Amino acid sequence: MSASRRSGTTDELGPDEPEQPERDGADLLAALLDGMDAALCAFDADGVVTHWNREAERILGWSAAEAVGRQGFAGWAVRRADAGEVEERLLSAMRAPGRQVHEFALLTKDGGRVLVRTQSAAVRGPDGRPAGVYCAFSEVHAQIDLERSIALSEALLEDASWGVVLVDVDLRPAVVNAHAARALGAGRTSVLGRPLGELLAQGVEELEGALTHVLAEGAPPGPTEVWVSVRTPEGERRRCWRSGFVRLASPLAEEPVPLGVGWLFQDVTEGKQAEQEAALLRFRSNQLHRAARAAAECEDPAEAAVVHLDFALAGFADHALIDWVAGGAGAGPADADESGPVRLVRVAATPSGAPGPSVPAGTSGMPVRYGEGHPALQCVQRAGSVRASAGVRPVPAERVREWATARQWPADTVHGLCAVLRSRGRTLGVVTFLRGSGRSAFERSDAVYAEDVAVRIAAALDLGGALGER
Numbered sequence: 001m002s003a004s005r006r007s008g009t010t011d012e013l014g015p016d017e018p019e020q021p022e023r024d025g026a027d028l029l030a031a032l033l034d035g036m037d038a039a040l041c042a043f044d045a046d047g048v049v050t051h052w053n054r055e056a057e058r059i060l061g062w063s064a065a066e067a068v069g070r071q072g073f074a075g076w077a078v079r080r081a082d083a084g085e086v087e088e089r090l091l092s093a094m095r096a097p098g099r100q101v102h103e104f105a106l107l108t109k110d111g112g113r114v115l116v117r118t119q120s121a122a123v124r125g126p127d128g129r130p131a132g133v134y135c136a137f138s139e140v141h142a143q144i145d146l147e148r149s150i151a152l153s154e155a156l157l158e159d160a161s162w163g164v165v166l167v168d169v170d171l172r173p174a175v176v177n178a179h180a181a182r183a184l185g186a187g188r189t190s191v192l193g194r195p196l197g198e199l200l201a202q203g204v205e206e207l208e209g210a211l212t213h214v215l216a217e218g219a220p221p222g223p224t225e226v227w228v229s230v231r232t233p234e235g236e237r238r239r240c241w242r243s244g245f246v247r248l249a250s251p252l253a254e255e256p257v258p259l260g261v262g263w264l265f266q267d268v269t270e271g272k273q274a275e276q277e278a279a280l281l282r283f284r285s286n287q288l289h290r291a292a293r294a295a296a297e298c299e300d301p302a303e304a305a306v307v308h309l310d311f312a313l314a315g316f317a318d319h320a321l322i323d324w325v326a327g328g329a330g331a332g333p334a335d336a337d338e339s340g341p342v343r344l345v346r347v348a349a350t351p352s353g354a355p356g357p358s359v360p361a362g363t364s365g366m367p368v369r370y371g372e373g374h375p376a377l378q379c380v381q382r383a384g385s386v387r388a389s390a391g392v393r394p395v396p397a398e399r400v401r402e403w404a405t406a407r408q409w410p411a412d413t414v415h416g417l418c419a420v421l422r423s424r425g426r427t428l429g430v431v432t433f434l435r436g437s438g439r440s441a442f443e444r445s446d447a448v449y450a451e452d453v454a455v456r457i458a459a460a461l462d463l464g465g466a467l468g469e470r
Helices: 020-035 054-060 080-094 140-158 178-183 204-217 269-295 301-313 375-382 397-406 444-461
Strands: 039-044 049-052 100-107 113-124 130-139 163-167 173-176 200-202 224-232 235-249 258-267 319-325 344-349 386-389 413-423 426-436
Touching (some): 080 113, 113 140, 163 178, 178 258, 204 224, 269 301, 269 444, 375 426
Antiparallel strands (some): 039 130, 113 130, 200 224
16 A cells, blocks of 8 residues: 555546656655655645555554545544644644644554654645645654753763763773863863873773773673872872773664773762771771780880881881980980980881891990981970971982981981880980882871870880880
8 A cells, every 4th residue: 555645537548648657756755755764644735644654654553544535633543632633733834834843642543642743844736825734753752762862961971070081992082071171180172082191190001991891891890999190280180080981882783883982980089088098097096006915015115115116117117216315214305415416326126128027226325326407306306206208209219328328217218207205204215217119208197196106115115214224
């Protein structure tokens, strides 16, 4: 059955009047209408259905043979109560310029209801007067799904409070939303097409590995936390991004063709740093508790001090030293020698060549040859902690050795922290913690921990006048 109704007869045509061109044109029109993805129908000026294609049949179930020739939709494709309003909307296109858009419910052949969106426009005759109306319609839910997809894409790329980056198969950003651009420290257009290594100083290998895995195997089962260092005009920023990945494939190909990876991330740096700090505090508190229990079993006060030192070193520093003020227990700078400089004598130290437990330094009583302005001497003079560093950025090895040697510290030392040993209101000495290359500088929270350790070491050394006995 053709998708259109043919009017008129051919009996009046003589043998010399061929009808083939007209029939071929009608058949071509019917074929074109049937081959379109949109549901199409047409009405003449009286509202009679003249065309009905296969997509209209698929949506409503009525065939072209059942639809063509009917007067409007009343009683079969629309409820009779709604027929007048629907017909008025459709035929009003003959009197209005341009395309008219409406939404209303149609009836399927099996009695169901389908909400459709129609676009109708007038069909003009040879004389320019309205000769009918053609109407294209589709199920509203399909249109809504498309609009929702577009709205979601626009919202993700414009208004989302997390970063969205579409990475192509070469692992280069192809689309970046405003939040992601701010997180990367650049403009939305300036990051497009650039290798990730130009945007990130650290963590790029891990991130590219995750993107490559998603392209090859698909999305991971859950979010991934990636630590990166972002290059900015102000310097590098260390950030933690909780990331999710989805593989993008072309919906137009029979076999999935990868288009890239959708990368969504949130900055969770502050939360992760808080978790790390809380875990560090728990660990350090546990170490101090274990050290106190172990030191309680020591009969020698110096041995108890060394026990405290070894427990404090775990995860905190590479080396440690204990120096006490020359002159015996309770001697402070003024007590030792009011007219001369402060002299410090080595009590215990960790091995300088390799990791190992701290050991007493002997009983020679010879002062350590610290130069003027040494952090340990400043610590005694100020009765407070002192931090020192060879430099925050990577420092040449030769310069590090010179800096450490001048302070009588192991040659690989880069950062030092001195905390004063005080007990019962008296300055007894200094405990020094040292970190080598590859370790971060001591921070204020580290100084607080070192001061807590110093109090415990001082109490152990001052027990029973231990320094005076030595």
